[in-house]
Amino acid sequence: MGALGLPEDSFDAVLSGVPRDFLKLAHYPGNTDGAPERQGVGPHKDSDILTLLWQDETGGLQVFLEGKGWIDAVPLKNSFIVNVGETLELATDGYLTADIHQVVMDARHTKSRYSIPYFIGPNLDLKEIPILSLPKELKDQARGPATDPMNPLIRNPGINTMKGRLRSHLGTTERFYPGHYKIIKEKGIIASSAY
Numbered sequence: 500m501g502a503l504g505l506p507e508d509s510f511d512a513v514l515s516g517v518p519r520d521f522l523k524l525a526h527y528p529g530n531t532d533g534a535p536e537r538q539g540v541g542p543h544k545d546s547d548i549l550t551l552l553w554q555d556e557t558g559g560l561q562v563f564l565e566g567k568g569w570i571d572a573v574p575l576k577n578s579f580i581v582n583v584g585e586t587l588e589l590a591t592d593g594y595l596t597a598d599i600h601q602v603v604m605d606a607r608h609t610k611s612r613y614s615i616p617y618f619i620g621p622n623l624d625l626k627e628i629p630i631l632s633l634p635k636e637l638k639d640q641a642r643g644p645a646t647d648p649m650n651p652l653i654r655n656p657g658i659n660t661m662k663g664r665l666r667s668h669l670g671t672t673e674r675f676y677p678g679h680y681k682i683i684k685e686k687g688i689i690a691s692s693a694y
């Protein structure tokens with residue numbers, strides 16, 4: 500919050516409440532037969548506040564840059580990737596934007612990829628994510644949250660988190676939330692994701 504020119508406690512309401520952070524251990528099998536693509540993670544934004552992501556030296560993670568397309572997030576030893584999540588995009592009214600990323604195990608990646616994302620999530624009991632009162636010079640640069648009809652950013656953190664979970668685990672969604680599954684399949688409004 501200090502980096503945004505705000506008091507350190509400005510985001511306490513979003514960070515408080517029952518713990519809802521989680522850590523995932525991911526394994527993507529290597530692409531050993533030269534197929535154009537093997538199992539990865541489809542393009543998505545993380546729905547949380549921030550993600551701290553450790554990846555091994557295999558590579559496979561890509562970030563979408565406007566005007567440039569997909570670029571490799573080349574592994575840097577002893578470093579973490581920090582993804583801005585949808586919650587921060589909503590809270591800063593689009594001053595910070597959640598990055599669109601994917602994992603593509605193309606023919607370059609013959610070895611298994613291991614990654615450990617740590618998702619820092621919002622208080623699920625809040626009714627809505629508040630908009631932070633950014634200093635004028637930052638506020639002037641805020642473009643408003645993205646309005647992609649394929650991935651609506653929902654201000655209620657419980658519903659937005661649920662959106663992320665449903666699209667991540669389509670098999671479970673089909674079995675226990677058949678109505679939601681139908682919407683995802685028919686309208687495609689929730690892109691594929693691991694989160």
Ligand SMILES: O=C(O)CCC(=O)C(=O)O
Nearest residue numbers: 525540560614616693694
């Ligand atoms: O495994 C990775 O490197 C990224 C996974 C990811 O983007 C996610 O789980 O949200």
Ligand SMILES: [Fe+2]
Nearest residue numbers: 544545600694
């Ligand atoms: Fe992600």
